[in-house]
Amino acid sequence: MKNLYLLTLLIGFNLAAQELPNLSLLNIEGKSVSLKNDFTETDKIYVFSFWATWCGPCINELEEMNELQEEWKKNLNLEIIAVSIDDSRTQKRVKPLVKGKEWDYNVLLDTNQDFKRAMAIVNPPYTIVVKNGKILYVQNGYVPGSEKELYEKLKTL
Amino acid sequence: MKNKVTALLILLSTAFYAQEEKKDYGHVSGGFESNSQWYLNDKGMHTTHPEDPFRSNNYLFLNYNYKKWTAGIQGESYEPNALLNYNPEYKKTNVSTYFLQYKSEKLEVTAGYFYEQFGSGLALRSWEDRALGINNALRGGRIVYSPVSYLSFTGLYGQQKSGFKVSDGKIFGFNSEIGISDMFKIESSDVTLGLSYVGRDEKTAVADPNFSQLTNVYSGRLNFTHNAFYFSTEFDYKSEDAIVEVQKIENDFIKPGSAFLFNIGYSKKGFGIDGTFRRLENMNFFSERTAKGNLYNDKIINFIPSLTKQHHNSLANIYVYQAQPGVSLPDETIMKSGEIGGQVDFFYNFKKESALGGKTGTKVSFNMSNWYGLDGKYSFADPRDYQTDFLAFGQKYFSDYNIEIDKKINDKWHTIFTYINQYYNKKFVEETSGLVKTNIVSAETTYRFMEDKSVRLLAEHLWADSDKKNWAASTLEFNANKQWSFYCSDLYNYGNDDVSKRKHYYNVGTAFRRNATRVSLNYGRQRGGLLCVGGVCRFVPESTGLSLSLNTSF
Numbered sequence: 134m135k136n137l138y139l140l141t142l143l144i145g146f147n148l149a150a151q152e153l154p155n156l157s158l159l160n161i162e163g164k165s166v167s168l169k170n171d172f173t174e175t176d177k178i179y180v181f182s183f184w185a186t187w188c189g190p191c192i193n194e195l196e197e198m199n200e201l202q203e204e205w206k207k208n209l210n211l212e213i214i215a216v217s218i219d220d221s222r223t224q225k226r227v228k229p230l231v232k233g234k235e236w237d238y239n240v241l242l243d244t245n246q247d248f249k250r251a252m253a254i255v256n257p258p259y260t261i262v263v264k265n266g267k268i269l270y271v272q273n274g275y276v277p278g279s280e281k282e283l284y285e286k287l288k289t290l
Numbered sequence: 291m292k293n294k295v296t297a298l299l300i301l302l303s304t305a306f307y308a309q310e311e312k313k314d315y316g317h318v319s320g321g322f323e324s325n326s327q328w329y330l331n332d333k334g335m336h337t338t339h340p341e342d343p344f345r346s347n348n349y350l351f352l353n354y355n356y357k358k359w360t361a362g363i364q365g366e367s368y369e370p371n372a373l374l375n376y377n378p379e380y381k382k383t384n385v386s387t388y389f390l391q392y393k394s395e396k397l398e399v400t401a402g403y404f405y406e407q408f409g410s411g412l413a414l415r416s417w418e419d420r421a422l423g424i425n426n427a428l429r430g431g432r433i434v435y436s437p438v439s440y441l442s443f444t445g446l447y448g449q450q451k452s453g454f455k456v457s458d459g460k461i462f463g464f465n466s467e468i469g470i471s472d473m474f475k476i477e478s479s480d481v482t483l484g485l486s487y488v489g490r491d492e493k494t495a496v497a498d499p500n501f502s503q504l505t506n507v508y509s510g511r512l513n514f515t516h517n518a519f520y521f522s523t524e525f526d527y528k529s530e531d532a533i534v535e536v537q538k539i540e541n542d543f544i545k546p547g548s549a550f551l552f553n554i555g556y557s558k559k560g561f562g563i564d565g566t567f568r569r570l571e572n573m574n575f576f577s578e579r580t581a582k583g584n585l586y587n588d589k590i591i592n593f594i595p596s597l598t599k600q601h602h603n604s605l606a607n608i609y610v611y612q613a614q615p616g617v618s619l620p621d622e623t624i625m626k627s628g629e630i631g632g633q634v635d636f637f638y639n640f641k642k643e644s645a646l647g648g649k650t651g652t653k654v655s656f657n658m659s660n661w662y663g664l665d666g667k668y669s670f671a672d673p674r675d676y677q678t679d680f681l682a683f684g685q686k687y688f689s690d691y692n693i694e695i696d697k698k699i700n701d702k703w704h705t706i707f708t709y710i711n712q713y714y715n716k717k718f719v720e721e722t723s724g725l726v727k728t729n730i731v732s733a734e735t736t737y738r739f740m741e742d743k744s745v746r747l748l749a750e751h752l753w754a755d756s757d758k759k760n761w762a763a764s765t766l767e768f769n770a771n772k773q774w775s776f777y778c779s780d781l782y783n784y785g786n787d788d789v790s791k792r793k794h795y796y797n798v799g800t801a802f803r804r805n806a807t808r809v810s811l812n813y814g815r816q817r818g819g820l821l822c823v824g825g826v827c828r829f830v831p832e833s834t835g836l837s838l839s840l841n842t843s844f
Contacts, residue, residue, distance in 0.1 A: 245405060
């Protein structure tokens with residue numbers, strides 16, 4: 134057991150620059166989106182924010198970023214992608230919620246949580262920042278104010 | 291087994307360190323999760339800790355990707371024992387899942403353990419949910435072939451994972467997804483069609499069975515979207531099979547099953563409405579017939595969620611509806627063969643500077659769900675049987691009407707107000723006795739100060755006319771910065787008729803976050819349900835003690 138912990142920590146603290154998995158997901162408009170091929174614009178920052186309709190902090194985070202993203206986009210070439218991990222219990226609530234809250238995001242449906250599993254995500258909210266095909270930053274969890282620190286981080290990438 | 295795991299880890303980590311060089315040797319990724327609890331005796335709760343008071347669930351997942359190839363392995367360790375309420379099949383340390391996958395643009399081939407879902411999952415879903423102890427991955431093989439972008443075909447065969455073993459029953463599946471609108475180059479609308487088949491082959495020990503060893507589920511689906519309007523529908527038919535009650539296969543009670551799902555909605559900027567209707571009859575489907583009714587969601591082939599709002603307040607999760615897809619006739623007053631009902635959601639944004647929107651806008655959501663048994667003719671004995679009509683609403687099982695008002699007052703203050711009215715027919719849902727009607731109100735406010743600090747206060751009250759009667763609850767959370775959170779909460783069942791059961795369920799804890807890692811420590815009593823604090827939600831079973839959770843990915 135101890136070895137397992139040590140090895141994990143060793144790998145965990147040394148590894149940077151991972152890549153997105155080779156998966157395709159549907160967006161809320163019903164179109165298939167490839168994680169490998171559709172987020173490849175040079176030097177553009179892609180922020181993948183994992184959320185669910187039943188996760189209060191996730192909704193707070195996306196509400197905040199929705200207000201701020203226009204401002205962010207003035208200074209950075211970025212796109213925020215809201216990845217819903219709602220399964221078929223709550224997946225039908227995703228589209229009306231997104232539209233009702235006027236969220237201006239590209240929303241992907243990870244219905245059987247293949248993307249979540251590939252990234253070894255335990256619970257949302259969870260944010261992955263990708264640039265030039267590499268994962269450069271990960272934020273596990275959200276508290277009010279995290280979005281400002283995220284923006285400061287994005288400016289350094 | 292341990293040696294094998296270690297050897298594999300070394301192999302994978304070598305591969306990882308190799309990637310330091312410029313050459314492409316592929317890359318390793320993965321994650322680690324650990325949930326431990328030290329259970330304590332608690333006189334106030336009338337609980338004593340189990341024989342092994344310290345228990346721990348640990349998961350290590352490693353993935354290695356090289357060009358079109360991906361290999362993965364997951365090791366799990368339940369030492370010295372799994373947390374309470376987990377499937378007893380989860381014990382000691384072992385390899386849980388492994389797979390090898392080849393994926394090109396048109397072809398994907400997987401050998402080993404894999405996860406799959408056809409349509410909404412009413413016919414087949416294999417997935418992992420560690421908090422619930424579910425991992426019903428299939429062990430076998432799967433081929434997905436997409437000759438063109440609008441066509442996809444899946445064929446699979448496997449046995450279902452159960453603990454560290456697999457089921458006796460064998461699963462066959464075929465699925466097709468056809469993009470009709472893309473095929474005919476229709477730009478204005480999006481139309482997709484899905485057809486699938488799932489077979490379960492299980493030998494039976496029943497002498498002269500009146501049912502076939504192979505049970506088939508056929509399903510068809512249609513999705514249609516035109517601008518802001520959309521609908522989707524699914525129909526599933528399950529071939530005749532013996533009804534199982536209390537682990538007993540009833541050779542003279544043979545019935546087919548069916549499921550019908552219809553969803554319709556309209557949503558545009560600032561407004562969304564969505565309605566779902568579902569009817570289920572005899573749709574329990576397990577990789578082994580007698581697994582029906584097991585407490586651990588073990589060997590489930592299909593996914594039948596309750597279509598109600600998944601609340602994130604703690605008191606709203608006391609009377610949670612469980613979908614009733616199956617046949618169960620425990621006595622002459624409780625005779626069930628399925629459920630019928632629906633759910634409606636409505637979301638609206640009162641814009642900034644409007645009368646109800648104020649300076650910052652106001653977001654309102656309304657949700658309602660109503661679920662009933664299937665009405666029909668039921669015969670308790672000689673013979674055991676039932677006949678139902680398609681649209682016959684029977685005994686009411688559950689309803690939930692709720693409204694949520696989300697108001698950001700300014701950059702510092704944010705409030706959420708919720709009202710919930712529930713009807714919970716305990717007698718029919720849990721097959722015991724009782725009927726509970728509740729009203730729940732909750733108010734939540736978050737105050738931000740000094741750049742990165744915030745305080746969140748949540749107050750809730752539940753009025754119930756029977757069962758455990760009234761509850762009050764409160765949570766106070768302090769987020770010191772992006773990394774540290776502290777919280778305390780209490781749920782108090784002050785209205786319980788039995789004075790000795792007027793318990794406080796208190797908790798104190800802290801969470802630490804840094805990049806991909808999150809660690810949390812909690813002391814207290816847990817009632818069970820969905821717990822959302824410090825930015826993360828998870829399900830927890832009832833217990834008293836000290837718990838430590840850690841998760842990271844790399």
